[in-house]
Amino acid sequence: MNLxxxxxxxxxxxxxxxxxxxxxxxxxxxxxxxxxxxALGLGIVPAVQALMGSQFAPLxxxxxxxxxxxxxxxxxxxxxxxxxxxxxxxLVAVYGTGYMKPYAEQKNTAFYWFFYNxxxxxxxxxxxxxxxxxxLLCWEVMAxxxxxxxxxxxxxxxxxxxxxxxxxxxxxxTVFLIPMFILFGxxxxxxxxxxxxxCLTPAAATGCFILGCIGFGTKxxxxxxxxxxxxxxxxxxxxxxALMSGVMIKTGIYGLVRMITFLGxxxxxxxxxxxxxxxxxxxxxxxxxxxxxxxxxxxxxxxVENIGIIVLGIxxxxxxxxxxxxxxxxxGFAGGLLHVINHALFKGLLFLGAGSVIHQTHTREIDHxxxxxxxxxxxxxxxxxxxxxxxxxxxxxxxxxEFLVYMGSFSxxxxxxxxxxxxxxxxxxxxxxxxxLATACFTKVFGIVFLGxxxxxxxxxxxESPASMTVPMIILAFSCVVIGLSGPLVVRLLIPxxxxxxxxxxxxxxxxxxxxxNISIVASGLVVLIILGAGFxxxxxxxxxxxxTVTWDxxxxxxxxxxxxxxxxxxxxxxxxxxxxxxxxxHIKVPADYFPAQxxxxxxxxxxxxxxxxxxxxxxxVGLLSRMRALQQGRIQIYVLYIVVTLIALxxxxxx
Amino acid sequence: xxxYIEASVxxxxxxxxxxxxxxxxxxxxxxxxxxxxxxxxIALFANAETFIPRIIVIASIGIVIKxxxxxxxxKRTIRQAGVxxxxxxxxxxxxxxxxxLVLFGVSIWFSAKLPLALGAGRSMIIxxxxxxxxxxxxxxxxxxxxxxxxxxxxxxxxGMYLFGMVAVGEIPALVELGILLDAVAAVTVMGxxxxxxxxxxxxxxxxxxSSLKG
Numbered sequence: 001m002n003l004x005x006x007x008x009x010x011x012x013x014x015x016x017x018x019x020x021x022x023x024x025x026x027x028x029x030x031x032x033x034x035x036x037x038x039a040l041g042l043g044i045v046p047a048v049q050a051l052m053g054s055q056f057a058p059l060x061x062x063x064x065x066x067x068x069x070x071x072x073x074x075x076x077x078x079x080x081x082x083x084x085x086x087x088x089x090x091l092v093a094v095y096g097t098g099y100m101k102p103y104a105e106q107k108n109t110a111f112y113w114f115f116y117n118x119x120x121x122x123x124x125x126x127x128x129x130x131x132x133x134x135x136l137l138c139w140e141v142m143a144x145x146x147x148x149x150x151x152x153x154x155x156x157x158x159x160x161x162x163x164x165x166x167x168x169x170x171x172x173x174t175v176f177l178i179p180m181f182i183l184f185g186x187x188x189x190x191x192x193x194x195x196x197x198x199c200l201t202p203a204a205a206t207g208c209f210i211l212g213c214i215g216f217g218t219k220x221x222x223x224x225x226x227x228x229x230x231x232x233x234x235x236x237x238x239x240x241x242a243l244m245s246g247v248m249i250k251t252g253i254y255g256l257v258r259m260i261t262f263l264g265x266x267x268x269x270x271x272x273x274x275x276x277x278x279x280x281x282x283x284x285x286x287x288x289x290x291x292x293x294x295x296x297x298x299x300x301x302x303x304v305e306n307i308g309i310i311v312l313g314i315x316x317x318x319x320x321x322x323x324x325x326x327x328x329x330x331x332g333f334a335g336g337l338l339h340v341i342n343h344a345l346f347k348g349l350l351f352l353g354a355g356s357v358i359h360q361t362h363t364r365e366i367d368h369x370x371x372x373x374x375x376x377x378x379x380x381x382x383x384x385x386x387x388x389x390x391x392x393x394x395x396x397x398x399x400x401x402e403f404l405v406y407m408g409s410f411s412x413x414x415x416x417x418x419x420x421x422x423x424x425x426x427x428x429x430x431x432x433x434x435x436x437l438a439t440a441c442f443t444k445v446f447g448i449v450f451l452g453x454x455x456x457x458x459x460x461x462x463x464e465s466p467a468s469m470t471v472p473m474i475i476l477a478f479s480c481v482v483i484g485l486s487g488p489l490v491v492r493l494l495i496p497x498x499x500x501x502x503x504x505x506x507x508x509x510x511x512x513x514x515x516x517x518n519i520s521i522v523a524s525g526l527v528v529l530i531i532l533g534a535g536f537x538x539x540x541x542x543x544x545x546x547x548x549t550v551t552w553d554x555x556x557x558x559x560x561x562x563x564x565x566x567x568x569x570x571x572x573x574x575x576x577x578x579x580x581x582x583x584x585x586x587h588i589k590v591p592a593d594y595f596p597a598q599x600x601x602x603x604x605x606x607x608x609x610x611x612x613x614x615x616x617x618x619x620x621x622v623g624l625l626s627r628m629r630a631l632q633q634g635r636i637q638i639y640v641l642y643i644v645v646t647l648i649a650l651x652x653x654x655x656x
Numbered sequence: 657x658x659x660y661i662e663a664s665v666x667x668x669x670x671x672x673x674x675x676x677x678x679x680x681x682x683x684x685x686x687x688x689x690x691x692x693x694x695x696x697x698i699a700l701f702a703n704a705e706t707f708i709p710r711i712i713v714i715a716s717i718g719i720v721i722k723x724x725x726x727x728x729x730x731k732r733t734i735r736q737a738g739v740x741x742x743x744x745x746x747x748x749x750x751x752x753x754x755x756x757l758v759l760f761g762v763s764i765w766f767s768a769k770l771p772l773a774l775g776a777g778r779s780m781i782i783x784x785x786x787x788x789x790x791x792x793x794x795x796x797x798x799x800x801x802x803x804x805x806x807x808x809x810x811x812x813x814x815g816m817y818l819f820g821m822v823a824v825g826e827i828p829a830l831v832e833l834g835i836l837l838d839a840v841a842a843v844t845v846m847g848x849x850x851x852x853x854x855x856x857x858x859x860x861x862x863x864x865x866s867s868l869k870g
Contacts, residue, residue: 636805637746641797648762655769 001056001074004128007043007086008121011035015117022110029100032113033093036120040090043124047086050079053496058130058194067191068137071130076497077261078127080337081254084344085127085247087479089120091472092246095352096239098468099359103237112152112237119145119243126251132181132191139177142251143170143219146244150236162235169228173218177255180211184262196262205263209270212259213277220252222311223281224609226304230288233300234364238355241296245303246348250340253310257337260318261501268322268420274315275423279430282308286437287578290444290571291605294364295354298445299347302390305434306343310336312427313405317502319412323420326504331408331512334491334498339401342483346389346398349476353383356465356473357449361457366448366567368457373450375462378470380450382477387442389480392435395523397483400490400516402431407512437574444570453561485520485527488513568603575605583608660701665784668694668818669760672784672791675811676756677749679741684807685730691788691814692722698781699821714833718817721836726810726843733803733847737854747798755794763787781822788815800861802853806846813839 014035018028050056058073074082093116100109122142129135147170151163185191188199200208218225229249233241260266285305292298313336320329356379357372358364373380389396405427412424464470483490491513556563575582584605591599631642671691678684696719703711734740747755763786770782792812796805817835853859 637797637799640793644793644797651766655766 001046001059001072003042003046004072004074004082004124005059007039008124010042011039011117011121011124014038015114015121018110018113018117022108025100025104025109028110028113029097029104032110032117033097035113035117036093037090039120039124040086043082043086046074047079047082050074050076051083051493051497060130065133067131067185068133069131069192070134071192071194072125072128073130073193074128076500077254077257080340080494080497081127081247081250082124084250084341085120085123088246088344088348088476089123089243091475092239092243092348092352095242095355095469095472096237098466099237099239099355102359107152112149115145115148116240116243119149119248123248123251127254130193132185132193132196135193136174136177136181139174139251142248143167143174146170146240146248149240149244150232152237152240153235156235159235162231166228166232169218169225173215173225176211176215176218180208180215180259183208183211193258193262198262198264200263202267206267208259209263209266212256213273216252216255216259217277218252220249220256220307220311221281221304222277222307223284223304224613226281226285227607227610227614229300229303230292230297230607233303233351234294234296238296238351238358241299242348242351242355245300245351246344249303249307250344253307253314253336253340256311257314257333257501260314265503266318266322268319271315271318271320271322272423274311274318275427276315278308278311278313278315279426280308281305282312282434283430283437284581286434286441287575287581288605288607290437290441291575291582291584291603293366293567293603295357295366295445295449296351296364298366298441299350299354302350302438302441303343303347305438306339306347306390309402309405309431309434310339310343312336312431313339313401313408316405316408316412316424316427319420319424320408321502321504323412323416324504325412325415326502328408328412328415328424329502329504330495330498331404331411333501334494335401335404335406335408337498338404338490338494339398342389342397342401342480345476345480345483346386346396349382349386349473349480350390352469352473352476353379353386356469357383359465359469360462363457366445368455369449370455370457370561370564371451371453371459372462375459376450376464378464378474380446382470382473383450384446385477385480387446389484391439391442393439394519395481395484395526397480397487399519400484400487402435403487403516403519404491404512406431407515440574441571444567448565448567448570452564455561455564455566481527485524487516487520491516568601575603581608657701657704661698662780664694664698664701665780668698668784669780669787672787672811673753673756673760675791675795675807676752679743679745679749681734681739681741681801681803681807682731684804685727685734688807688810688814689723689727691811692726693719695719695722695814695818698818702821717833718836721840722810722814725840729843729847730803730806733850736851737803739801739803739859742799742801742804745799752794752798755798756791759790759794760787763790781818785815785819785822788812788818791815802846802850802861806843806850809842809846810839 014031018032018035021028021031046054046056053076056074058071060069060071062069096112096116100112103109103112119142122138122145125138126135126142129138147163147167150166151159153159154163181191183204184196184199187201187204188195213222214225218228221229229245233245236244282305285301285303285308289298289301289305292301313332313334316332317329317336318332320326320332354364356376357369360376361369361372363369385396389398392398392402409424409427409431413421413428416424492511554563575584582605584603587600587602587604589598589600591597668691671687671694674687675684678687696715699711699715699718745752760783764783766786767782789812792808792810792815795808795811799805799808813835
């Protein structure tokens with residue numbers, strides 16, 4: 001516990017120090033990154049120990065505010081979230097020193113490091129806080145510091161707009177969390193987490209569940225509360241997107257899991273609600289990702305999809321608890337929670353890869369890129385590993401966690417009654433659909449960005465990113481492979497921790513690692529085969545001359561790179577199939593005559609929940625609230641008058 | 657001693673009412689200075705029998721600062737800004753006087769309701785203190801010039817000082833000095849700020865500063 005405190009202190013200190021040396025951006029960057037890396041070294045030790053089963057005594061500092069106490073604790077649930085937070089923030093900080101270098105001339109990068117380290121510290125605090133008010137405080141610090149990071153390039157109009165959307169969304173989410181904690185505090189008589197367990201009546205528990213799903217779901221980005229994700233991620237600097245998408249949105253999942261442990265025995269429909277939310281987020285998330293042209297927007301929608309998978313896992317776990325089937329519960333929770341770690345690794349990797357590409361090409365449009373694998377081999381290879389992992393293909397880590405959720409659902413189908421088995425069958429169907437669509441989507445991204453030839457960008461100036469950026473990506477890719485291959489070990493490590501969450505006693509008899517061992521053996525064989533094949537190719541080519549020619553020829557007399565297949569055309573069969581959901585707008589200019597001179601097609605996929613739900617609601621709200629403007633005169637005299645009137649009214653009320 | 661205290665308190669109330677009806681900034685500053693002297697005198701009279709050196713020292717420091725330092729700083733600001741009087745206040749001077757009478761009634765009602773144990777001959781001090789606070793707040797709310805608002809702040813602080821002196825009695829010296837230091841710093845900062853506002857905008861009308869809104 002002391003090491004966690006030390007890491008938080010280091011983070012706050014380094015954020016202040018980097019602000020103090022803002023005149024020298026290089027030093028500020030190094031000091032800021034050092035803070036995160038040092039915190040990684042300090043904090044990972046107790047986090048891993050807690051995962052291994054060590055017990056940590058809780059800490060509490062009293063405060064002068066009523067109900068608030070700075071109590072902290074470390075248990076396996078916190079540790080599952082702390083491990084990716086520490087790892088990803090350390091690596092992303094190293095990456096940031098390289099990524100931020102070009103900004104140092106125009107912007108004050110010290111602010112970036114200041115808010116970066118505060119964001120990391122607040123995420124750690126959210127995971128260890130054990131008091132409702134303290135939790136909310138850290139939650140707000142996290143929201144605000146990430147808001148400032150999203151708004152880093154605030155000289156651009158679209159960045160300002162996106163960061164406002166993010167701020168409003170996260171504040172609205174908190175609006176639902178405050179009554180939830182008040183309900184807990186009201187019924188238990190204290191804001192300490194330790195007093196929350198089973199303190200609620202069933203009706204209050206249902207209220208808390210709904211409030212928590214909305215409040216935490218907004219941070220996590222489940223549909224329909226996901227609108228801020230596709231706006232904020234393209235606007236933020238790439239390392240910030242990686243950190244936010246990789247670990248910050250997971251604090252929403254942490255809150256959800258933590259809340260569920262307080263609520264006692266869940267009714268069956270809670271699990272079904274979570275499965276419905278998860279399936280909706282997963283399928284719609286990946287569909288909208290498929291229709292995007294902006295690489296970071298696309299990755300943002302994939303975050304929605306993966307949060308959907310995590311929520312599916314938790315939903316399966318809840319159904320297991322409420323039907324009393326330990327196997328289903330453990331597999332569901334284990335799958336969901338392992339996917340938290342896995343998604344942090346591969347989504348962080350993908351955003352860093354995208355950042356590395358954007359850093360060199362200065363565009364986020366997928367259709368402008370192409371052929372980057374020749375110039376940026378390391379970025380391409382690590383991005384490929386991340387893409388395979390996020391698609392849930394063996395032998396990488398995404399597969400392991402999705403496999404657990406699959407297994408949980410299958411064992412539920414075989415052992416449960418028909419009505420309760422139906423949603424689990426839905427889980428299997430939607431996971432399969434998500435996996436397939438995600439594979440299609442990442443085939444599109446990788447193929448268009450890295451293969452073929454450059455479309456409108458100039459490849460001459462493109463080069464591989466510096467080592468400070470590639471090394472974190474290599475480490476992340478490597479850990480994806482390691483977790484994928486050592487799946488059985490990881491699962492065995494995780495199951496005792498998950499058993500602690502599941503309130504069903506009895507020995508755990510089912511061991512999913514048996515299957516995983518076989519898969520790992522086959523997968524390792526595959527990796528060996530790939531390496532052998534690459535070696536054999538090199539051997540064959542070693543004594544021959546290798547010629548190079550254009551990638552696309554197609555029998556044209558004068559082919560040029562713009563004739564290549566585009567991302568939109570690749571996705572078109574699928575987007576047409578799902579056009580009922582996507583409502584893609586197309587502006588087509590069909591070529592006319594026998595000698596067509598001009599033709600064009602433009603597609604745009606707007607977010608329906610944004611267009612049809614939030615925009616009308618907010619327009620109404622603005623209309624209503626603008627009448628309140630009369631109160632806000634912008635004159636200091638009026639404001640002082642408000643204060644005086646309030647004080648006198650209070651005094652009168654008291655003296656009455 | 658009670659007679660002296662009562663006389664000073666009544667003088668204080670008169671200065672409050674005078675502030676409601678004065679448009680000349682020079683006069684306002686002078687009235688606020690007189691108030692400072694009166695406050696120091698009340699503090700001295702109230703503790704004349706016990707004769708605590710600490711209170712005498714603090715009261716004298718208060719008199720010096722409020723009667724000489726503040727007027728000096730404020731008058732210098734007036735010369736720099738070149739404003740003489742409050743023109744077009746939000747509430748006219750005749751209506752201000754009416755408001756002052758209403759507020760005086762309210763403060764007497766308040767003091768009757770407030771559960772405070774007071775010595776003989778001090779029954780008027782609490783209404784006077786509340787009235788002085790009201791006067792300061794009124795100047796801040798109803799006047800346009802930044803300088804008048806600064807005076808309002810000082811007057812409000814005077815009221816709190818008087819209230820604290822009676823209601824709490826033994827205020828630690830450090831707190832009293834802290835309040836004084838606070839007021840000095842505030843007046844200095846306001847003076848500098850007004851000078852700059854004036855140089856930038858050619859006026860110190862706070863309501864016209866709303867063009868700075870984002």
